[in-house]
Amino acid sequence: MEATPAQVLISLDPPYRIADDATEFVFLGWAQVDDPAAPDVRMTVNGVEVPVRLGERPPNLHLYYKDVEALTFFQRVHLVDLLRAAPPPPEPFLLEVAVVSDGRSRVFEYAVSEAWLRRVYGRPVRARAIPPEPLQIRVTGAAAGEFHRTGRTTAEQIAGILARGGRPLDQHRRILDFGCGPGRVIDCVHDMHPQAELFGCDIDGEAIAWAAGALGEVADFRVNGLEPPLPFEDESFDLIYGISVFTHLPEDLQNAWLFELRRVLKPGGTLLTTKLDAAGYDYVPEPVKQAFARDGFVFWGEADITEGLPDVYRLAYHTDDYVRRVWGAYFDVLHIGSHDLNRTQDAVLMRRPRHALSWLPPKLRRRLHALKALAPA
Numbered sequence: 001m002e003a004t005p006a007q008v009l010i011s012l013d014p015p016y017r018i019a020d021d022a023t024e025f026v027f028l029g030w031a032q033v034d035d036p037a038a039p040d041v042r043m044t045v046n047g048v049e050v051p052v053r054l055g056e057r058p059p060n061l062h063l064y065y066k067d068v069e070a071l072t073f074f075q076r077v078h079l080v081d082l083l084r085a086a087p088p089p090p091e092p093f094l095l096e097v098a099v100v101s102d103g104r105s106r107v108f109e110y111a112v113s114e115a116w117l118r119r120v121y122g123r124p125v126r127a128r129a130i131p132p133e134p135l136q137i138r139v140t141g142a143a144a145g146e147f148h149r150t151g152r153t154t155a156e157q158i159a160g161i162l163a164r165g166g167r168p169l170d171q172h173r174r175i176l177d178f179g180c181g182p183g184r185v186i187d188c189v190h191d192m193h194p195q196a197e198l199f200g201c202d203i204d205g206e207a208i209a210w211a212a213g214a215l216g217e218v219a220d221f222r223v224n225g226l227e228p229p230l231p232f233e234d235e236s237f238d239l240i241y242g243i244s245v246f247t248h249l250p251e252d253l254q255n256a257w258l259f260e261l262r263r264v265l266k267p268g269g270t271l272l273t274t275k276l277d278a279a280g281y282d283y284v285p286e287p288v289k290q291a292f293a294r295d296g297f298v299f300w301g302e303a304d305i306t307e308g309l310p311d312v313y314r315l316a317y318h319t320d321d322y323v324r325r326v327w328g329a330y331f332d333v334l335h336i337g338s339h340d341l342n343r344t345q346d347a348v349l350m351r352r353p354r355h356a357l358s359w360l361p362p363k364l365r366r367r368l369h370a371l372k373a374l375a376p377a
């Protein structure tokens, strides 16, 4: 979990599920306003504007946001009538509620079942699968409610980075999402490249059980251990991506996983992972930043634990130099980005070398790599 850089001060509760027998729903929240005497707060449900009623300043807001003005708002919406009157939805259906206040906006997603959609539309309509809120929070941090939206942005960013690296997403056939959680990204990768054979794996048995049930037609989901191996044969994949996984593991586990990912990747195959830069974040304590600047890598073992995941899952930071030096012993590093993935993370695009040396033990490869770096050009 990473801290979100800028708070969007609009909240809408509860951002999760519409009951199967619901015809109406009360949307209740609060929004930051520039001037409480002249607020401009609007709400749309799947693009259809609904008027909102504004109430008081939210109680206790000043405990969290000292200088912020905000107003509560609420609206009872007859969802069935509203959706029946609106243009037919794109499939898979997703209920998206946008709140706009003085130009600031947020979109909140609500899960609905296919039984509910059949009642609304009188015919079968596929629903976008949105996991229960605790599983969303486990992978995206404190803020739930934008699970699919952020997954889609991340998948688009992955596709952009692959294309700029010279091998677009649709040129990869067998693809593994390493550390897929409940399938936030893989669901959208499937939308973009439906011909791909997709696999997802994670240490989180609950997330995998949910994904296997809700997204079983999208990918083959497996649980793996905190340490290698993966339940796949050598050279199984054309592409492996792992979003926000190496940002959480200690160095010995990272090295073991780099070695393992190289084993299951085809020679010449693509690996895309992410890293974090400690320097830019106020919440990172000074000693952690100093270790990062000195060593190029730091594992912050006192960072908050994530409920539901092992204790060892904390925060890790890598400099570009470290990635080139250490990860470069396992893979050819093609690109290191800056805040180009998942809001705060740096994408690292790599390729498994085709040459014979790639099977030497990592320590020896690292030594050779260091010697190569010393050699005159």
Ligand SMILES: C[S@@+](CC[C@H](N)C(=O)[O-])C[C@H]1O[C@@H](n2cnc3c(N)ncnc32)[C@H](O)[C@@H]1O
Pocket (backbone or CB within 6 Å): 001, 138, 139, 140, 178, 179, 180, 181, 182, 183, 184, 185, 201, 202, 203, 204, 207, 224, 225, 226, 227, 242, 243, 244, 245, 248, 249, 309, 313
């Ligand atoms: C921040 S979440 C990101 C999930 C997903 N990649 C996404 O972007 O939505 C990190 C994920 O990595 C998983 N993870 C951590 N260590 C792992 C490991 N050794 N093998 C597989 N998954 C791991 C966690 O369980 C968690 O689901």
